[in-house]
Amino acid sequence: MKLTWARTACTHPALTGISRAHFGELLEELAPPWAAARASALHVMRGGPRKRAEGAGRKPRLVFTDRLTATLVHLRLGLPHAALAELYGVDRSTVSGAIREVRPLLAARGFAIPDCPGLRIRTLDDLFAYADAEGVDIRLDGTEVQVCSICPLAQITLCKGAWVRPDLAEVTRHARALGATGPVEIDERAIIVEGLDGPTRNYLQQVFGFQCHDRNNPHLYRQHGRAPIGWEAENGTPTP
Numbered sequence: 001m002k003l004t005w006a007r008t009a010c011t012h013p014a015l016t017g018i019s020r021a022h023f024g025e026l027l028e029e030l031a032p033p034w035a036a037a038r039a040s041a042l043h044v045m046r047g048g049p050r051k052r053a054e055g056a057g058r059k060p061r062l063v064f065t066d067r068l069t070a071t072l073v074h075l076r077l078g079l080p081h082a083a084l085a086e087l088y089g090v091d092r093s094t095v096s097g098a099i100r101e102v103r104p105l106l107a108a109r110g111f112a113i114p115d116c117p118g119l120r121i122r123t124l125d126d127l128f129a130y131a132d133a134e135g136v137d138i139r140l141d142g143t144e145v146q147v148c149s150i151c152p153l154a155q156i157t158l159c160k161g162a163w164v165r166p167d168l169a170e171v172t173r174h175a176r177a178l179g180a181t182g183p184v185e186i187d188e189r190a191i192i193v194e195g196l197d198g199p200t201r202n203y204l205q206q207v208f209g210f211q212c213h214d215r216n217n218p219h220l221y222r223q224h225g226r227a228p229i230g231w232e233a234e235n236g237t238p239t240p
Contacts, residue, residue, distance in 0.1 A: 006087040006088050006089075007065070007066060007069070009087075010069045010070065010073050010087065011023060011069050015072075015073045015076065015077065016069065016072040016073060016076060017072065017076040018072070023068075023069075023072075026068065027064070027065060027068060029109075030064075030068065030102070030105045030106075030109075031064050033105055034064055034067075034101060034102070034105060035064070037101070038101075061088075061090045061094050062088060062090060062094060062095075062098050066088060066098070067098035067099075067101060067102050068102055070084045070088065070095055070098055070099060070102075071098065071099045071102040071103060071106065074099055075103075075106075081095045081096045081099065081164065082095075092164075093164070096164045096209075099209065100166070100170075100207065100208060100209070103206060103207050103209075104174075104207050107122075107203060107206060107207065108122070109122075110122035110126070113130065123199060124199045125199075164209070164210075165186060165188075165210070166186065166191070166208040166209075166210050168184070168185075168186050170208075171184060171186060171191055171204070171208060172184040174204060174207065174208075175191075175193050175196070175204060178196060178200050178203070178204070179195060179196065179200070180193045180194060180195050180196050181194050181195035182194035182195065182215065185215075186210075189211060190210065190211035190212060190213045191204060191205070191208065191210055191211065191212040191213070192212075192213050192214075192215050193212065193213075193214065193215065194214065194215045194216065196212075196214070201213070201214065
């Protein structure tokens with residue numbers, strides 16, 4: 001009963017941000033590539049073709065409809081993985097894995113443009129090309145706010161609840177496919193790569209829900225990535 005309730009509630013347009021008709025179209029479009037990716041991953045895990053008939057063996061705790069729904073709700077409302085896990089009656093890692101699988105599929109689709117059938121924005125280059133063609137002036141907000149220093153305890157607790165370190169092998173595979181050079185690392189704060197530009201690092205960040213930094217331009221602890229000039233050192237004096 002609980003799972004049935006969660007499926008009904010979470011597919012409501014107020015939570016997913018799209019109509020149920022649009023959700024059905026999205027489901028029909030993304031289910032085949034998800035199934036193909038899952039079959040490929042299982043083939044690698046088994047080390048070869050399946051030995052039992054299709055449909056045999058352990059069933060996934062969340063079917064693709066649930067995985068897509070959970071991902072949309074998480075992206076729209078920022079609902080923590082742990083909260084979604086409670087709704088669906090599964091472990092948080094199950095929800096985290098589901099979201100990691102679906103986000104790349106959504107990212108590959110890009111963003112639709114109203115009144116422009118067939119046109120989708122997938123990269124910043126696409127966005128700037130569209131803006132140039134339509135005479136749209138794009139303004140980038142460079143305002144920085146030290147969120148960590150002003151967040152209430154409740155928000156910090158939510159952030160900690162959603163923190164899941166991604167699998168290094170999976171991250172490395174994605175990073176290499178995108179053109180990363182040098183070793184790929186994951187510490188307690190971020191994925192660290194070389195050879196990827198900002199939009200590509202942001203793509204990895206969105207796929208895995210984990211910060212992605214350039215090794216040659218390290219982000220400084222508690223300084224939101226900014227250079228140390230003007231910041232107070234541990235002894236209270238400005239850094240050089």
